[in-house]
Amino acid sequence: MRFDEAYSGKVFIMSNPSYEESKAVIYGMPMDWTVSFRPGSRFGPARIREASLGLEEYSPYMDKHLEEVNYFDAGDIPLPFGNAARSLDMVEEYVDKLLADGKFPLGLGGEHLLSWPIFKAMYRKYPDMAIIHMDAHADLREQYEGEPLSHSTPIRKACGLIGPENVYSFGIRSGMREEFQYAKESGMHMSKFEVARPLKEILPSLAGRNVYVTIDIDVLDPAHAPGTGTAEAGGITSKELLEAIGAIAKSDVNVIGADLVEVAPAYDPTEQTQIAASKFIREMLLGWVK
Amino acid sequence: MRFDEAYSGKVFIMSNPSYEESKAVIYGMPMDWTVSFRPGSRFGPARIREASLGLEEYSPYMDKHLEEVNYFDAGDIPLPFGNAARSLDMVEEYVDKLLADGKFPLGLGGEHLLSWPIFKAMYRKYPDMAIIHMDAHADLREQYEGEPLSHSTPIRKACGLIGPENVYSFGIRSGMREEFQYAKESGMHMSKFEVARPLKEILPSLAGRNVYVTIDIDVLDPAHAPGTGTAEAGGITSKELLEAIGAIAKSDVNVIGADLVEVAPAYDPTEQTQIAASKFIREMLLGWVK
Amino acid sequence: MRFDEAYSGKVFIMSNPSYEESKAVIYGMPMDWTVSFRPGSRFGPARIREASLGLEEYSPYMDKHLEEVNYFDAGDIPLPFGNAARSLDMVEEYVDKLLADGKFPLGLGGEHLLSWPIFKAMYRKYPDMAIIHMDAHADLREQYEGEPLSHSTPIRKACGLIGPENVYSFGIRSGMREEFQYAKESGMHMSKFEVARPLKEILPSLAGRNVYVTIDIDVLDPAHAPGTGTAEAGGITSKELLEAIGAIAKSDVNVIGADLVEVAPAYDPTEQTQIAASKFIREMLLGWVK
Amino acid sequence: MRFDEAYSGKVFIMSNPSYEESKAVIYGMPMDWTVSFRPGSRFGPARIREASLGLEEYSPYMDKHLEEVNYFDAGDIPLPFGNAARSLDMVEEYVDKLLADGKFPLGLGGEHLLSWPIFKAMYRKYPDMAIIHMDAHADLREQYEGEPLSHSTPIRKACGLIGPENVYSFGIRSGMREEFQYAKESGMHMSKFEVARPLKEILPSLAGRNVYVTIDIDVLDPAHAPGTGTAEAGGITSKELLEAIGAIAKSDVNVIGADLVEVAPAYDPTEQTQIAASKFIREMLLGWVK
Amino acid sequence: MRFDEAYSGKVFIMSNPSYEESKAVIYGMPMDWTVSFRPGSRFGPARIREASLGLEEYSPYMDKHLEEVNYFDAGDIPLPFGNAARSLDMVEEYVDKLLADGKFPLGLGGEHLLSWPIFKAMYRKYPDMAIIHMDAHADLREQYEGEPLSHSTPIRKACGLIGPENVYSFGIRSGMREEFQYAKESGMHMSKFEVARPLKEILPSLAGRNVYVTIDIDVLDPAHAPGTGTAEAGGITSKELLEAIGAIAKSDVNVIGADLVEVAPAYDPTEQTQIAASKFIREMLLGWVK
């Protein structure tokens, strides 16, 4: 008596209703508690699923069809409102469970701080992992106005966890002077302003590595993704981001998980942000889940 | 591994996950194929559920809490795009099944034509039924530009099915001359412009009767419900509609099912239409499901 | 080879394509040059026509059908951008011509200053005329920051022209102290805050009189007409304005012409302002053109 | 070399640039950290000031002009992002200072929790004070999901501070069962759904009392104030709120301070919420500051 | 007594009021009956005309002025609501008539299926014709969910009519696997993702040919044209589309007619979609009508 949930956008199109049979798991993390400027990414996962209704199931970029990938949409983790510490713990426990079950975790944010507990869970299973990070912001702060759990900090934490030499940032065009200095001195990789070209240059050196990919939707120019909390002019096109996703798919890295964060639908009455985001998720499923 | 669906607005708040245990069933009918002016009510049910997240579970109008009512949210019926005849058949079969299982059907539209198959299913079980209808439009046309399956026709069809003397319309302020003539001559009841006052006068005469209630959100003034396809100035306030819902709850009629239709979120960037609609659904659950 | 202009909202629905045969003439005045706060009423006439597509042609308020009234839609007068003095002259000449041809002029604004040249043309033909004025603002200033041609002045000018004792204002809730003092001392009639009740009391005293009616859409509360330049909280409902239009229709006054001004569509993404305005125009055609 | 700040809406119109000379002080509290549903009231004070540009300086409700009241606009208190406890302390200290200087405090929110530190400061100076509270929500919770500093709690805290018998709530239409029970049993006054009528009945009993007034903009129906975080259908009109403000002005109570909270501009593209709010502030200045 | 229709955007700027004297004819096709996702392109033609008011009449791209081209704007064909088959017949008859009168047909959509009857009429007159097609979607389906009259099918139908070897598609980035296979195997030309570069390579081979050009506005990235039903990320810029239009103008092909479809204004509150579309129409008039 319950109707197919893909109908009317409750789950991502073509998802397999069985967790057990699936290879990848899509999960939402509707938290924006630590956002300093324009909040609203808590509604991102739901609107990305809804927009997936308008997608074709076949990709001419990958020459692949969604029926060739087996994935389950778990819905949103019920993160406790206003409690960042507990929310992050829940995400970490959940990803631990997914990894124990051999799943490929594909997270939908929510704010970027949510990548931090994912990193920790991934690292326990893949201690040799590298991180590819696409973003407008460096996210390399140690804290934000005294608060270590802030959406400006996850990549700095990642550097501490897996070593800065294993972190590769692309498209960065905003941050404090200290963040750019840290990037220069720490041994991490940072490509400013651009994504596809420098990524293609780096990928061969990552061949054979286990790589987690985290994408902040604001790596796109506001023209392509106005629906985000801290829009930053001077970004890349959605065409370039599709090219980057494709480059990873065609490379020899082993993608072990991924997330797409910071979609905040309230600031985009045209809905193009979630429409683009749902296409990126399709490409990630088709190109990265093997 | 699947998360609670009420979280992030996938089902109406406080719904019981078990169909079997439930007394009432909320179901969506995302169809707007026959709409002549501004389409978009296909997205109504999803946004009403989403808006239910902002509701209190207790009602000071009814002095009752949603945990006192047992209801299941079935999601949306997967109506075939563009095929009105088949869509109506599917709704009719579904309501037949609900009634066979002893459930109280609570439908979310979608366009008003969807009430027609519901009427047919209800009538098979309750051949003595009456209909209370709140709407800006008479919906008494025999056809619309040659098409008998139109959103302008369901109440005329209802008159044919259960007898015009069993149909009670309120708040009507738009229609063709022929529709108003039919209302006058056929023996049905029609209150123009107003809802709460005339309804309270009529209710005693319906005491003990089995009554189905259909509400078109455009009975409200566009100030209170701009998110609808054929907004019509001069309507009632949401306060008056809450009063009407309460009057039925306090009366001696036996409500056997209900629907709320024509919420079209795209025309209301303030979201107040679905916010109001979700409150009306809460009141209907609390006041009418016994 | 040219298609019917009523189709897709180029002219008001059901207008007669022949100027000669028509009794009333709808004309647009797309000027907002003297507006001090939020400009945009220059687009009002076009959007009112467009919204007329969603109207029923029959009115249950008047029990009358648009085919019973013969009117022509002349389009918009090509007022020269930025030149208020010349624009007003063009309106005056045009209304002179309409009156010479025996037409009932029905103007769509544009800003309220446009009523001033209409008053002058009407007065030449009807030296005994009275004016009924519904508005949030008194519009009784002598000038606005030194400028006598301002949208805050037309009713003061009208008092000078036809005598304050022949001017009746309703719904006023904003103005300078001097305007309210003038209203009290000059002998004009001013009803503050309310429209329908005081209007009904006044109408019998105007029986047999020639009356021009000017309605500023902001007499409505912003809840009912957000699409206007100087929205003012505390206004009347669209229901009350419909009641007022009906009261005039049922009275013994002889309406000689009318206008509806200050619809500024850009501030109302819900489109309810022009939807309501087109309904008021329908009622004015049905009730006032005899 | 610095230009007049009232120009372009930086301060409320007609404010006196001198703190020392002023009788009343307008201050903003741009905090929305504890909001559970739709955040954004942090931008409320700035947009209310901006909208004041469109106001007339004279009020026909009060027959008074803003030049008859002497007030200073202090701007917004720089509340530390995300730190509710410290923010509340800052507000309390600030109001203490205002009272020490003999000023009438007029606060602009921001979320409703901000009224709590104001109550504490007021109570130190006026231990016999009463509170008049207009709101859609009871705000009588002891805590919200474990958190005592929540926007659902300020009136409960007020009851604890000054005694429930000195708290008068109006317009309440949403809350938990426990809040309505508390209202009934505690000895406080609560009028459900309505404001102006019950307020007028109560006011004589408050004659001569020192009264602080706190208004949550969501006491208005969403039709009149869509720009708020937790819009609740079934509210009052802006006309009724103007009537209530006027009734207090005409009564014999001694208003000692006031606030207007929960204006969240992002949800209202028509801007009518802040337009109405700025009018209420004008009326409060004219009617309550003596 | 009727005013110039170009004034206030009723016809495309600078159109000649005489059908007889004109070389090209602009006509609107306000139909979106077969759209599966977001309807609304029925309002496209009217808003493109309205936006033409903001255009310069001279083009620095073409170094030409609109007064050098003679065109008539016929308004919108009154297509019968909901009846796709009859609507297509009407379009076909109309284009037949235009061609019989020696006119260059320039159609404004509405949905892309409307190009199908145009193709048929063109083919009768120009049996050697080729088609240039710019679009995000392949539109090569044989049917859509059983329905052969769908907006996903016109290019497949065109291949059947004029031979796939005479069909040239550019910018395609969405479709079913079967559509891309058909493109590969049938002998038609398809350039994926890009438009200007491959078009310039192809144009010499079309020298001297009669060519009809159909442009779906969604060939643009949603950043440049958010106002369309099925926005698809990863598209081209408006700069590239202007370059493509210019390349055709400078080539030796003989353009025999053209259309621009799928502008759906409701999804673009910035109005940039119709602003861009009106500029493309100007360029097509200046560059292609000879």
Add this chain to the structure above:
Amino acid sequence: MRFDEAYSGKVFIMSNPSYEESKAVIYGMPMDWTVSFRPGSRFGPARIREASLGLEEYSPYMDKHLEEVNYFDAGDIPLPFGNAARSLDMVEEYVDKLLADGKFPLGLGGEHLLSWPIFKAMYRKYPDMAIIHMDAHADLREQYEGEPLSHSTPIRKACGLIGPENVYSFGIRSGMREEFQYAKESGMHMSKFEVARPLKEILPSLAGRNVYVTIDIDVLDPAHAPGTGTAEAGGITSKELLEAIGAIAKSDVNVIGADLVEVAPAYDPTEQTQIAASKFIREMLLGWVK
């Protein structure tokens, strides 16, 4: 008792509260009286300041921090509504004063005509000055419909003032034929369509020169700046404009002042226009004020 004005966006972030100590002065010019299409840039300066709240204070483009530049934000010049001539005089007097005090003037518009009085003041102090102009429109008209004070004329006036050979326009893609002819014949420099590449070619020839830079936000494509009065498709990206600003900073020209005009927030609900504009202002401060 007055709070920091940078808080809540009243002044541009990090501005020095002392005029005397500052090197540069930001001033707003809220005038749009001569705009022919979509008015609203009068609100541009206020929203650019507000958006500056979301900026980082450090720029990775310039590798510089705002604390390294000393600037004062003077607020908006109180230009008299509707009086263009007097407004321009006030701007000229104000810039004269700034220059007399040795300040670097950084103006925020407001319409482009406002650059004309600035040019005059600059020229008195720097008779050898050159102008770099980035814009979609040539602005080379002698008058607009008879009016010499129009937003289409400032660059033509500049040519008359400082000699066409000292004027360099970039990104131009709209104008009358006469304007392009003038550009060709007068000796001025005009680069059509592009900005960064031709600018970099020209800059060496301007080495050592005193240069004033005027930027019309509509040089950007509407995808990047929809919030402007006369949006023109086919423009540059915000990335290219950042590159152009950087190229000037790295060149050997001596920037003596600058303005950024035509931001009209009402047409951009995503707010990306003012977000981008505030970033451009930051880069201009960091790169051009020496």
